[in-house]
Amino acid sequence: DGHAGERGRDGQLNIIYWQAPSTLNPFLSGGTKENEAASLVLESLARFNENGEMVPWLAESIPTVENGGVAEDLTSITWTLKEGVVWSDGSAFTADDLIFTHEYCTHPESGCASVSYFDGITSVEAEGERGVKITFDAPKPFPYTAFVGAEAPILQKAQFQECLGARAPECTDANFGPIGTGPFVVSEFRPNDVITYVANENYREEGKPAFASITFKGGGDAVAAARSVLETGEFDYAWNLQLAPDVLDRMEAAGKGTVVAAYGTSVERLHLNQTNPDPALGPDMRSVFMNGENAHPFLTDPKVGQALSMAIDRQLIVDVGYGAGGQPTCNVLPAPELYASTANDGCLVQDIEGANALLDEAGWVDSNGNGIRDKDGVELSVLYQTSTNAVRQDTQALIKDWWRQIGVETELRNVDASVFFGGDPGSPDTFQKFYADIEMYTNNFAGVDPEAYMANWLCSDIPTPATQWQGSNIQRFCTPEYDELVEKMSVTANLEERGELAKQMNDMIMQSYSIIPLVHRGNPSAHANSLGGVKMSDWDSELWNIADWYRIKN
Amino acid sequence: MLDHIPEQATADPVARLNGLRVEFQTKDGPVVGVEDVSFDINAGETVCVVGESGSGKSVSSLSLMRLVEFGGGEITGGQLWFGRDGGQDIDLATTSGDDMRHIRGNEIGMIFQEPMTALNPVFTVGRQLTEGLRLHKQMNKSDAYARALELLREVRIPEPERRLAQYPHELSGGMRQRVVIAMALACKPRLLIADEPTTALDVTIQAEILALMDRLKRETGTAVMFITHDMAVVAQMADRVVVMFRGNKVEEGPVEQIFESPQHPYTKALLAAVPKLGEMRGKPYPEPMKLLGKPGAEIKPIPGTEEPLLEVRNLTTRFPVKGGFFRRTVANVHAVEDVSFTLNKGQTLSLVGESGCGKSSAGRSILRLVDPMSGEVRLDGTDIMALDQAQLRRARLDMQMIFQDPFASLNPQMQLSDQVAEPIHNFGTLKGKEVQARVEMLFDRVELPRSFMRRYPHELSGGQRQRVAIARALALNPKLIIADEAVSALDVSVQAQVLNLMMELQSELGLSFLFISHDMAVVERVSHHVGVMYLGRIVEMGPRARVFENPQHPYTQALMKAVPIADPRQRKSERDLNFKPIPSPIHPADHVPEPSRYDEVEPGHFVLQGDWGGYTRSDAVVRTENKLREGQDAPEGLSGRRLYD
């Protein structure tokens, strides 16, 4: 089937990313598109396959406690580099490069986006001929962060050694054309526009990659990108096609390409503000967590949250907005399997009557006949915001309609994504500030370990004016029990136990109804029918196995 | 010249109009421009077509060129026989477009009414002159230029070589008109149509151009159709006269016959309305004209009073010419220079002089519509120069202005009654119903039907519009009215009515007029005193009778000579004319002019000492003037779009 053969036998490959990469140095950007574009060139010791399993990449194998690669006390890990790996310029790939990469990213002035992957590392040192030992300052139950995955790949020391710290941005040539060990080398990089790659002559595997060159085009919008693969066939692969399923289906019907989705941990969810966002409160109190004071007039009541959740038909949201790119979910931590709880699956079925009954029971009734339930003079009326995006606006409209049926009034608002996710403390519209009752967006965690993710909801991570509204506990959820569980997980190494803890935490949040999960989102991409070997992974770069891609001859 | 009978007069006519009828299709159905006109034009003969504005003169001539069609007109009847060079006559009304193009410019030349706009502003004179030559005579470029040069010499343009490379706006009005004439003559046409070629020009330039055309006709034997509404010009030019009225020919005959024994009442009225220089000889005070058909108007002189109303002393107005990087004043246009005069209550003082001599500037300076540099203006004891803006506005209650162009000085978008009432509203002199009553009274006063009150300016004829302007000026009961060329744009008959009206008002209301004009005959008719302006100064001033009967200053004398006389037996010849071009009024910023000193040659008759001529008219002046004329104003401006910085 055209699998085997000499390098470059399949000629040209065209990839379109409708958001164009602006640099090829993942440490300077942190953006998904940059990481993925760089993953063709820069590689790491291990990558995650389509199932979220770690695959040794530049390492001989995955070190574990069992095989002795990870110290018993979990404070160090030792990787063995694969033999015979060379950089694309022909020079040898050594432990020095890893040591340098660590130094590069942890330099205090560098502003490295992946610095959290190097958290807790006290030293990286060469051990023997091909060994690299990473030592941590404390036991690290999940030590596979540094040099694993697309976010923390390895840079060539020779190329970047002049670019440490504040000088990093000055090395434009290096940032735009990093030398790597991957199957392709950059031949031209135009920021935010187009990248051309050619096959790496020094690639370690014989006969790979099959393609001689790649044009990696950026720009436009998702519809156009989908069209160019599915309808006109100008491109072979299009990334991140968050489009309404009917639009995608129609394009797919042209028969030129296929839509594929990779599932990671992304969950589209509603956050229910646990603090009071009333504009009348003023900047010092509005949406500010004050240890239970200043609570939201009704959203802290789990019954209300539950009713809101019950009223939602998640399957319909998927049908209308996500199609193959989504599944209804009732968990904020939907994957990997080990961590996914099943305790809340009741939410998968819409139950408007149940929701109404629940509210009646909780004392929320429409006492003044305006169609909106109220209690003690407080009306069930919410401001529901999200970022601007066609699918999200459709979802908003659907949810508003369902909530209307349970007597909840909804005002919709959408905010430009660059503002919403921007985190500018001066703007009233950021998701951290949460000047609304309910907001909707997607979050996930990188890699396969949820520890850091679950730690998002610590009391101490609530955004407040004091922290310039930085913090990941957006809905301002705070219970001491939860904080304890987080603490416990950070010292538990056993996978089973970790799984149990994660589920417990997930359920705790779900039952507080401060988060209402909606859709477990996949990452839909499209590839031409003539493109073989695509194995979508949402745990790593989508292009992680591009060396294996080939052209199907018919 | 009069006794010069054209040799070919008896030969075949060059053109014969026969029952011409022209209609225009408008939104409201067809409008007849010319109803039924027939006359002949013989070779070597000048046929003058006269008639008031709108009587169909231009339409007839445009029909001969078949140019009416481009204005939406259509020849719906009659024939236009034209004797072509080859011999056989053709009917131009039915000639094909290609043949017409060959005839136009080649066999029939045409000079248009407006010298200012008849030339394409973006092509050089040379290019526009040679265009026809190269087309019709198949000349190459250099031959055509040589011929153009020759033509310019023929029309006596100074420095013809330089002119060829210049653009129209760089030439003075007189020169432009000569270029247009040269253009019409370029291919030696057999018929030359001149549509009011001198109406827009100064007397002096007009005299030159008339003389020039007459000479050319004599030298080349071309047939000339000369269209004008000025009877004095007719008297100077015509061999035969055709009188038109409302689209019809009403009378035709040799020039002497028309002037001496007009038959048609319209012709008679027309002739009666023409002011003739010298008519007022021996009469100390102005008096209204005797107009035909106006019953019962008793003519009595207007003595006025000897009580001064307006005293102007050493008035000086200069316009800075800015230049250089910092836009500093590098020179000044000395528009009004040390002018002093006194105007009495109930009297008229006229300022005469050529275009650009500063008459308007003087008038506007008195009203402070432009700010004078220095001098003293007293109106009935108030020092106008000392007033602040608010006071000045009040002071204008007593002095009003009538402008030259009745169309331009009325807002096209406002009803007439509103325009007349505007000054009343501005000063709140009257309230409520009284305003309406006053406006009605004013309309009656200027003899406009009350039904006109709701009309718009474009719905009126020129004379009617000027009456509205007068009514507006009267609205506030002013003591002084400055009439800046108030009748220059009007037909003679209308002009006579407006002049009479003004004089009537003067005798009844005791108004004082500062009458600005370049028309000596009109000035003679209306003024008590006359000041002759030249280069911003008054060169001669005195009682009207003295200045006209005994002109002392050489400039006054030259001016008097240039005025055409409405009498075919007193034709002027080119030899009588002797003009020095007007010197430049632009002087460097540091120039300090001498004060004006006068000799009193007779009691009350002053003549400026010294010789003020001798400069040449610089290009800068020409340009400034042309801009002013074209209504663009201000040296650094440009129409429609001023550059900002």
Next chain:
Amino acid sequence: MLTYTIRRLVLSIPTLLFISIVIFLLLQLAPGDPMAQVPLTVPPEVKQKMREALGLGQPIHVQYWKWLVQFFWIEPQVLVDWATRDSWLFGWLPDTTLSEGKLRVISWQSRSPVMDIVVQRMPQTLWVVGMSYIVGILIALPIGIYSAYKQYSLFDQAGTFVSMIGFSIPPFFSGVLVIVIFSVNLGWFPSIYDTTHVVTDWASFKIQLNQMILPVMVLALQTTAQISRFMRSSMLDNLNQDYVRTARAKGLKESVVVLVHVLRNSMIPIITVIALGVPSVFGGAIITETLFKVNGIGQLLLTALFANDLPMVMTLTFIFAVLIVLFNLIADVLYGVLDPRIRYD
């Protein structure tokens, strides 16, 4: 004229400085953050570090001054260095190294000099947006001339109709429409513009032409609609002038009368209108560029805006302001050049 031009140029410097301050303050005031596009998985502390690395913490006036120096002092030096090093015009001069080691205006997104990216984007912007401007004008002029000459004719009415429609259809609609028709259904033209394509010979030129047609068409529609209206009214103004009659009286052909005498005069205001539109050519066409993935200046500005790449936005906007002021001046000077009646002193 020369002094006029120079004076205007000198006077435009304070104007531009003022404009730059306003733009800078506006951008500072605008909400949004360069970290918006960094995934939520990156912890807030890291983002804060990244912000600091971009120099975001500094006081506003320091940031402004820095930009000013970089833009007005260092970037010209880079230009000089380049000129003496690589350009064919000045390449023979000894190489200068004025800018060596100095910090240029750096984009926050790509961490590379802003000017380099701008220079990189120029060709496609000019090819597509510039070409569409030219095409639009070339179509508009004859339409305008003919509609005026035959005022109220069927052609004129149709022209009005089409240009009003052309004006009221937003490009995000017309663009997709032509893509659906011509690339999806008919497959004649590509829907995606290849910015790396280099024209070397006839064949590659044909490819270039092929990929340009759709975006040029969409953009030209708008230009045509506007310019033809202007042309028509300008022609109408001139067709009734006296000199036209004079030209006819000379026996000139109608074509000469209209196309030489009238046109020449009517072109004067049009050319200045056209000149005033040129800055928008350099400014790119945001929506159309995005639709066809032309990735010119317009798309650059848009992505920079969404990514809150302040140095990029600031520089682009400022260049745009310079062009606007400059072309205002050029329009005024052109007016004087074309119309002999106008003189500057």
Next chain:
Amino acid sequence: MTDQTAQAPEVELYGALKDKEPPKEPRSQWRDVWDQFRKHKGALIGGGFLLFITLAILIGPLIWTVDAKQLDIRNKDMRPIYTALWDSTARVSWVKPLGSDNLGRDILATLLAGGRASMAVGWTAMLLALSIGTAIGVCAGYFRRLDGPLMRFTDLFLSLPILPLLLVAVTLFRQPLRANFGPETGMFILIVGVIGITSWMQTARIVRGEILALKEREFILAARSIGTTPAKIIRRHLLPNVISPIMVSATLGLATAIITESALSFLGVGFPSDFPTWGKLLSDAVPRMEDFPERVMLPGILISLTVLSVNYLGDGLRDALDPRIRGR
């Protein structure tokens, strides 16, 4: 010749004084305007269409009482009833005469509701831009001293980047406006304000040019000489004479305003997402253009026709308001 004159009736010589036509009945000025307006066919049709649209969007919702925001997911993606004429398999129903969108919202109802918003935004924003532009143009043209600064100011606005300006406006004003006027009216004011203050520059430039030319006309001098104050000169003499270029700007301004509004909601600065406007309906429907062409065509046609009608209406009004043309 003598025959002719002999037979000619007594010619009246005072042409200037006598009415040639029998005096017209005094008529109201507006009557004249209307009479002239009526003669302009395009203007009548345009005006008629505008009136129709306006009535439709005002009264329509009273007749077609379906709520434009009401979802009806079971009846989603219906085709307009007329598609049944050629496509018997199309999902059509009289319940949704113009079909429904992907969430089952009734298209007829959204068009009506969208029309209200679009027309309101378009007209107000256009009028706002027009008034700013005219005011600035008039001041720059009339007062020489203001000319330079005001034109600089215009340059500044021409070069300001719109998007950050928008975002700033939203940041600063959304909350106060929402608090005072409610979410929709507040947003309306904000949108109208933003469109208005970013699109007046062209008008200002044109008006300034016209005023510069007009200012030199004699009737302005005449007005000054009769003591008219500058304010009155501007109001009575200058403004009525620049109506025609203002009309042109108005036509183009309306189109731009309607389209810009949709671009704003595209950027998330516009009305709440479930609040339909023509521009938004159009841009939302673009991805599904091939399957549901009516969803782009209907709002697209409505926008175009509205603009076209305003254009013709403007032409007619200009003719009708100009007494020079009216007289003919």
